[in-house]
Amino acid sequence: MEASGLGKRYGSTWALRECTLAIPAGHVTALVGPNGAGKSTLLNLAVGLAAPSTGEVTVLGGRLPGSPAALDGIAFVAQDTPLYKTLSVADMLHLTRNLTRRFDQAHAQARLAELDIPLQRKAGKLSGGQQAQVALTLALARRPRLLVLDEPVAMLDPIARHDFMATVLAAASADGVSVLLSSHVLTELERVASYLVLLARGRVRLAGEVGDLLGRYGQANLEELALHYLRDNPTGVAP
Amino acid sequence: MTALTIPARPEEDDASLRPVPWRQLAWVTWRQHRFALGGVAMLFGGLALYLWLSGSSMHHAYATAIACHPASSYACQNQVINFDSAYGSTVQAIATLLLAVPMLIGAFVGAPVLARELETGTFRYAWTLGVGRRRWTVAKLVPLAVTVAVAGGLFSLLFSWYYEPLFADGNSIPLDPALFGLRGVAYAAWTLAGFAIGALVGLLIRRVVPAVAVTLAACFGLTFATGVYLRQHYLAPLLGRNLASPPAGAWVLSGWWTKGGATVSRAVMNQVETSLFQRVMTATVPKNVKSDNIKFYKGPANSQVMNYLLHHGYAQWTSYQPGSRFWPFQWIEGGWLLALSVLLIAATVWLVGRRAV
Numbered sequence: 001m002e003a004s005g006l007g008k009r010y011g012s013t014w015a016l017r018e019c020t021l022a023i024p025a026g027h028v029t030a031l032v033g034p035n036g037a038g039k040s041t042l043l044n045l046a047v048g049l050a051a052p053s054t055g056e057v058t059v060l061g062g063r064l065p066g067s068p069a070a071l072d073g074i075a076f077v078a079q080d081t082p083l084y085k086t087l088s089v090a091d092m093l094h095l096t097r098n099l100t101r102r103f104d105q106a107h108a109q110a111r112l113a114e115l116d117i118p119l120q121r122k123a124g125k126l127s128g129g130q131q132a133q134v135a136l137t138l139a140l141a142r143r144p145r146l147l148v149l150d151e152p153v154a155m156l157d158p159i160a161r162h163d164f165m166a167t168v169l170a171a172a173s174a175d176g177v178s179v180l181l182s183s184h185v186l187t188e189l190e191r192v193a194s195y196l197v198l199l200a201r202g203r204v205r206l207a208g209e210v211g212d213l214l215g216r217y218g219q220a221n222l223e224e225l226a227l228h229y230l231r232d233n234p235t236g237v238a239p
Numbered sequence: 240m241t242a243l244t245i246p247a248r249p250e251e252d253d254a255s256l257r258p259v260p261w262r263q264l265a266w267v268t269w270r271q272h273r274f275a276l277g278g279v280a281m282l283f284g285g286l287a288l289y290l291w292l293s294g295s296s297m298h299h300a301y302a303t304a305i306a307c308h309p310a311s312s313y314a315c316q317n318q319v320i321n322f323d324s325a326y327g328s329t330v331q332a333i334a335t336l337l338l339a340v341p342m343l344i345g346a347f348v349g350a351p352v353l354a355r356e357l358e359t360g361t362f363r364y365a366w367t368l369g370v371g372r373r374r375w376t377v378a379k380l381v382p383l384a385v386t387v388a389v390a391g392g393l394f395s396l397l398f399s400w401y402y403e404p405l406f407a408d409g410n411s412i413p414l415d416p417a418l419f420g421l422r423g424v425a426y427a428a429w430t431l432a433g434f435a436i437g438a439l440v441g442l443l444i445r446r447v448v449p450a451v452a453v454t455l456a457a458c459f460g461l462t463f464a465t466g467v468y469l470r471q472h473y474l475a476p477l478l479g480r481n482l483a484s485p486p487a488g489a490w491v492l493s494g495w496w497t498k499g500g501a502t503v504s505r506a507v508m509n510q511v512e513t514s515l516f517q518r519v520m521t522a523t524v525p526k527n528v529k530s531d532n533i534k535f536y537k538g539p540a541n542s543q544v545m546n547y548l549l550h551h552g553y554a555q556w557t558s559y560q561p562g563s564r565f566w567p568f569q570w571i572e573g574g575w576l577l578a579l580s581v582l583l584i585a586a587t588v589w590l591v592g593r594r595a596v
Contacts, residue, residue, distance in 0.1 A: 082361045
C-alpha cells in the first residue's frame, strides 16, 4: 500500500492529512494510535469505501482502491465485524460466494467445521468470538493478497483474541497474505506485527519495520515505543 | 487451535476474471429481500382476494339490477339507485385505500433496501466484495423495481374488472382523480415510482425508520400534487360554451360566467342568479302549493333563469377534459413516472458508486 499526501476531510474536520506511506507487501502491519487518530479513515481509503479529499492512495502495487482488481485482491473485515445478522452462517457463505469472483467454499466449510460453528445458526445468534471467526473465514476464503482488519479484536475476550490472531498469523506466514490491521490495544500486536504505522490526530507519527524502530528508539516492546513516542512528540514533529 | 491454511493462490491474471454473473447476484437479492417480496405478495394477494369476492357479488347485483324489465319503469330505476347506494361508498373507500398501496410499497420495500445496509454497517461488507458496489446496487434495485411494478400492474387489471359496474351505470368518470391512478398503466407506474423514491431516500437518509417516514410523505405529496395540480394540464382542456350539462364522462375542471366578454365574478353571479331565481319562483309557484311539492318547481325555474341569462348577454363557460382522453392521459402519466423512476434509480446507483463513507 502506498499513499502520498493523502488526506480525508469530513465537513470541516480533517480525519487524516498529509499521509505519505509505503508499506511493502508481505508484512503484518499494525496501524496503531488513540481513538479518533484516523485509523478507520485510512483503512476505508485503502479498501475503497472512502475517496480521498487530497493526495492519492494505491494498493497491491499501483491499483486504485475500489477498482475491480483491488476489490478482488483485498478482503476487508470492518469494525464490529458486520455480518448480516438475520442470515444463517451457510447463507452468509453462499452470499459471499455469489458476490465475489473467487471463493473457496470447501476451505470455508472446513474451517467452520473445525471451529464448531453450526452452519444453520443465524449469524446474529453467534457469540462475538464466533462472529469474528466467521468474518475472518469468509475473508480468507476469498484468497486475498491483502487482508485488512479494522479493530478486529476490540470486542473479543482474551481466548477469542488469541485464536483470532493465530488464524491471521497462519494465513500471513503460510500463504503470504499481507495483513493490515488497526488497533488501539497494543499488547495483542506484540507477537504479530512486523511493520508499524503510528497515527495520532490524523497524522502519521511513525512508520517502519518493527525491529528497526525498536532498535532505533531503544525500547523493549511496541507498547513502550508507542507510548514513548506519543508522549515525547505530542506535536508529531519527527526527530 | 490448529489453523487450517488456505491453498496456494493460483497466479491467475486478475483481468481474466469475468464480472460476477447476474444469476449469482439475483440469488443474493432474493435471499435478502424475500420477506419484503413476500409482504408485497401477501398485501396484493389479500386485497385481490377481497376484490374478487366482493367484486363477484357486486357484478352479480349489477347484472340483476340491469336485467330488470322494462328498464325505464320506476321499480327498475329504483333497483339501479339501490345498487349505487349499496356499493358506491364502499368502493370509494377501497379506491382511496388502494391509492396508498404504492406509497406503502415505496416506504416498506424501497426505503429499507439501502438504508438497512447503511444503518447496520453491512454495506462495508457488501461494497468491498469483488462484485463492485454499482453492480451490486443495480442487481438489488432493478429486479425489485420490476417485480413490484408488475405486481402493481396485475393488481390494477383486477381492479379495472372490479370497478366495471360503476362505470357502466354512468356514475363514475374515468378521469376522476380518486380513480385515475388505479387503472390502466398508472398503477404500475406509481408502484414503480414509490419504490424508486424509497430507494433514493433510503440511501440519502441512511436510517430505516426516518427513511420510511420521509418516503411516505414524499410519495403522498407527489400523488396529491399530481392529482390536484398536474394531471389537468397534460393536454389543453376543452372549453364548452352554454352547455346544458357537461359531456358524459367529462372531468370538469372549472366553470365561470362572462357578460359582453368580461368575466363576471362568482359573488356577483350568485347575487344575479339568486334574485332572478326568486323572481321566477314568486311568479310561477301557486300560493296554495304544499311545501313538500315546492321542489318540483325548482328545476323549471332554473331553466328559466338560464334562458334569461343567455338572452341578456351572459355566457356560461366550462373547462373540462373529455373522458375520451383517458388513455392519452394514462400514457402521459405512465411515461413521466417511468422516466422519473429510471432517473431516480440511475441517480441512486451513481450515488452509491461515489458515496464517500
